Amino acid sequence: MARPLDQLPKAHLHLHFTGSMRHTTLLELAQEQGLHLPDALVQDWPPKLRATDERGWFRFQRLYDIARSVLRRESDVYRLLREAAQDEAAEGSRWLEIQVDPSGYAQRFGGLTATLELVLDAAGQAARATNVGVGVVVAANRTRHPLDAKTLARLATQYADKGVTGFGLSNDERRARARDFDGAFRIARRAGLLAVPHGGELSGAASVAECVDDLAADRIGHGIRAAESPRLMERLADRQIACEVCPTSNVGLGVAQRAGDVPVKRLFDAGVPIALGADDPLLFGARLLPQYELAREVYGFSDAEIAELARQSIRFSAAPDSYKKELLAAVDAWLAA
Template sequence: MEMPRPLADLPKAHLHLHFTGSMRHSTLLELAREQGLHLPDALEKDWPPRLRATDERGWFRFQRLYDTARSVLRRPDDVYRLLREAAEDEVAEGSGWLEIQVDPSGYAHRFGGLTATLELFLDAARKAADAAGTGMALIVAANRVRHPLDAKTLARLAAQYAEHGVVGFGLSNDERRGRARDFDGAFRIAKRAGLLLVPHGGELNGPVSVAECVDDLGADRVGHGVRAAESARLLDRLADRQITCEVCPSSNVGLGVVERAADVPLRAMFDAGVPIALGADDPLLFGSRLLAQYELARSVYGFSDQELAELARQSIRSSAAPEARRKELLIGIDRWLATPEPHETP
């Protein structure tokens, strides 16, 4: 019986991972115990939580769990630990480049303000990447539920560090509570600084949300974007303009965007020519990391090894990785494909 090529050996880039949500579950439990913090059952004995954020109550519960997880990160050492462990996890799964999304606003009151917080994250990311032997950069993300002026403040901050480890500017949180077009000023600031524009869209709202990200914000990539599959015309536009969608299958199931992994339109988007970068989104809340998304592509969506290699290439081409690292990773993909499939020993 033939065994498939190990997906952990396939070089890839990870472009959709949130800072707090990247925390290991074991680290959350350990830090909570150290601080005497009582965790809800959904983050302890019933982990991973059963979430359904397609209604107001469900999204509020998701955010409450997220805020609980954020509350255990109280010291600079906790930030260094989280990013060190994230880098180690990426390397173990074959990821040679990580763009991790952060909103400094959520931590600024603990770490001396927005600038000091971002500098802490950047230093921790550099040290984590060096120690693990991988590449890592930050995407500064504004929050849709806050005022667009706050987003402009974050965009200016991101622009100041565009040559020092910040590679992109994003927009996250519930897209039903903030239109993308309201944040166009912040994205213009980020674009002038040469940052990648990577707003979330097309997750809890339909194709119009994706179209706004593209037309009003000039998105280079769209976080999620799966609802674009509801419009053949929009899929054609994404394919023609080669705008990458950061598809996170486990997250889509976890938040109730779809009922089953099989319902995520990954195959339809890929076949339409839309570039795809698989992502884990928030492993702490959804219970699976990047490698599991590639395993779903193989087992649920029927991707061949050639197609899996192309998914990995698309993630690298859509990244802000330096040219030397891109070349190294792309050569590694060719090498992975050139390796004969292992055979099971009788």
């Protein structure tokens, strides 16, 4: 019998705040507020998306913004994080790093600082209730000015010892160069935060290289286009820079035609560390566990290799070293069972 993947201890390092919401919660909150949702978020869910052109990305962002609009009360934030941690626990995830841009909620919750403090408090409560460690990654938006990113980086550093674990850069990488945000990442790195920018999703290998060279990335959000360059894969392997690979998301956005086209095994065999992620389950219809199922059923990973995927997700997380040691031992026990 195959070892149960939901009992494999793992870390989830690529999950966005709004995108972590349960579909049932979206429908319930929208009904409470009398908000009409488009068919793509109701009977046609999960939506059919293709973001490789400008129109497709705009549609993806529009659906994301509609989903964000249902989070209007502080209680909604607490609920979202509690449910996200519960879902992680059910799938065997023992550490979660959830990514949020406080700018998207600042007007609703009293400003950037108040919003981040709300998210951090909700994350702490969720962690205590579920025994899933929860860290918060503050993410800047590529479509906004680099000065906005510096503001967020300074804010993130103030909470570096209070639950903020990293600093990211999200949204359409075709809209701005990573190097434009190097100042913000310098601020974050000086405070000991992990540098976790998106790259190599909608743009090619050069996007990943720029995140490495100009932002000193510790991990790359997605990073799959690194597989287009053997030399870049060698660099990622040599420097042990992890890629947060999200196969279902890659297919959902049209980056890959089907799950089998996502170069997970190629990256793994090249020695590139991989942390599987779900990205935005609310829009792509699958959480973390199905990504591990793909590793087994589509990419042909053995259980020993799947255990190594879990180890890599743990090693490259911001979890405390003592907790990492505990989780790694639990992975070994899963494999030995």
